[in-house]
Amino acid sequence: MTVFLLGAAGVALSFSLGQAAIPPGEIADFLMLRSLADGRYHAILKMRVLRIAAAFIAGAGLAFSGVVYQSSLKNYLADPFMLGISAGAALFSALAITMKFHSSLAISAFAFTGAILSVGAVMAISYARKFSSYNLILTGIALNSFFSSFLTVVMYLSKDMQNIFFWLMGSLDVRYADQIIYTYLFVIFAACYILKYSHILDLLRINEKTVFSIGVDQDYYKIKFLVIASLMCALIVSQTGIIGFIGLIVPHAARIMVGDSHRLLLPFSFILGGTMLIYCDLISRTAADSINFPIGIITSLVGAPFFIFLLAGRRKAGERANG
């Protein structure tokens, strides 16, 4: 409940604050689709709607897929970037930028392809051996560092280093409403689909042999969940660039707040992630006059201390720590 209120407050603040502060009355008029007293505000608010919408769905999707990744991989330190999504997206978008594709749609398409290729490669390589979390994570780490070195080479040789750099740090400047609508549709559909299987995610979290003993094919579900979460995550990353930390700390925070039952944990993380990113975006736009800080920097700057705070609180509460 508190999170809902916080979210609503975040949305309101996001509308009014920015390089131009807008009075609440105007925002209300805008949301009611009435004409505004000051015409200039209309354009700004229109931009902000897209931005808030983008922030919410990106945060929500990253946090949601973070939960799915952690539970499927049985590892609370896992995040959606662990199996190569970010590295693949980064490398391919850098290639696109270097090859002078300027439209954001083209870059997104490249990034999406890269993300899917790398996570696909990780899963295929592990599947060929043994589809264990251990194998997946190790392969992911190897591929991540391989792609990162490639990325460094591309950046080094490229004349567009600045642009690549900006893309890497993430941005919520989404130009097209369609783009957001499609992302919403896909993310919400995928999230609902996984939510339907929340009990299986609960099962994946418990002892592997116990789950085996009740006849549930864990590998099948693991692959299914990872594929869906990866698609979700790749879609977001391809449009916003790399926004780190949300997929790691929001699931953690949510687990501390509502427990491990996925029926509650998944929707809660979804909303918490969205809210969190709206606030991070707000900070990125208002922290300094005339510059928008890259969102990826803010999530890390805000996220890390917040996370440490949560962990410290948990230790005090005397709970048995795990992962």
Added chain:
Amino acid sequence: MDNKTQKNVAGSMPPAFRASGLAYRFEGEDENIIAGLDFVIEPGSFVSIVGPNGAGKSTLLDIMLGYKKGYAGSLEFFGRELSSLSARELAAERAYIPQQSEDGLRLSAYEYLKLSNSDPIKTRGEEIDEILEKLNISYLKDRSIASMSGGEARLVQLVFALLRKPRVLLLDEPVSYLDYKNQQAFFEILKKEHAERGITVAAILHDLNLAAYYCGEIILINDGRILKQGPPLEVLNYRTLGSVFFGASGFLQTRPGPGEPRGRVHVICGGGSGEKIIAMLIERNFIVSCGVLNAGDSDWRFCRANSVAMVEEEPYRPISEENYMKNLEYIKASSAVIVCDFPIGAGNLANLKFADELSCAGGRNIICAGRDFSELDYTGGAASAYLEKIKKNARLFKNIAEFEKLIDSL
């Protein structure tokens, strides 16, 4: 291995498990971790698998679970080859409790137990309530597993398995991390459910006392082979266990055999020389006393573990006059004295002094190790002098088999 206990009524029901030549090898290794096992586990039996670490117990259980595939030989599960059964077919018949607890899981017991619901077993909410109530643990229902004690979390895992209504329940060291009270609580429930529902139970256990107390049958494994299968008293004795768990010296439980108690026997020993002899005497229903032993000595520990009456001396101290007298009392009260081959120094020389009293000990049986004691004599001849006297009046044995014959004639 040949003494399969055939309790089966005219073979009307196939055994829960029948292994013949069952072997397993880890990928890329040359040696079999399990090397040709033959055993039968009858339906409704309560069997424990014991053996030292690395013996292959867990691998065997994993194979029985169907989790480790690709075994050699044959393993039948209720008459059908286990490897031919699908995960779901198996899930309908058997449940499992792993070695690990669900540490740190922030699900309530109810949420966790609800997960036992999977095709084809359906777990209803009322069933969970019923069983929690029956086991008097309803108070755990809404508690998070992460906040439970080890014992409570284990019980919840047991309930999870029972909700599957299994015909067979496999357990991998279910109580290894629990204190004594919780071990008992766990096994009492398990035993009761086993009896009520006729569940076949096969559990790996580390605690031999638990195994002996609760299980009708024990399979002792070492180095991937079955050393012995049978009732606890047959399997858990010094002959089979001593070499497996403790090498030459060990302190394990020996129990009196059936029948009336026989005479009193006093054993003079030290340094582990008395263990096998004392164990054999206990098994043959002799009332055994022992002494004088320094506290901490391996024979002392063995006697302690088996509640043998003894005269004790402080560690590393010479035998006091008082203890010597006490020991003499024991000797006089016994119908036989047994002298083992143990090293003798100034400190424990008093153990042999009873030789001086021999003249007044007419009719008492003396049995003495027949070996040459000179290499065990650290007293410069005093011990050997006593032993000469003792041996003259004693019947001698060269090894444990000869000893066995001697005491049977007592």
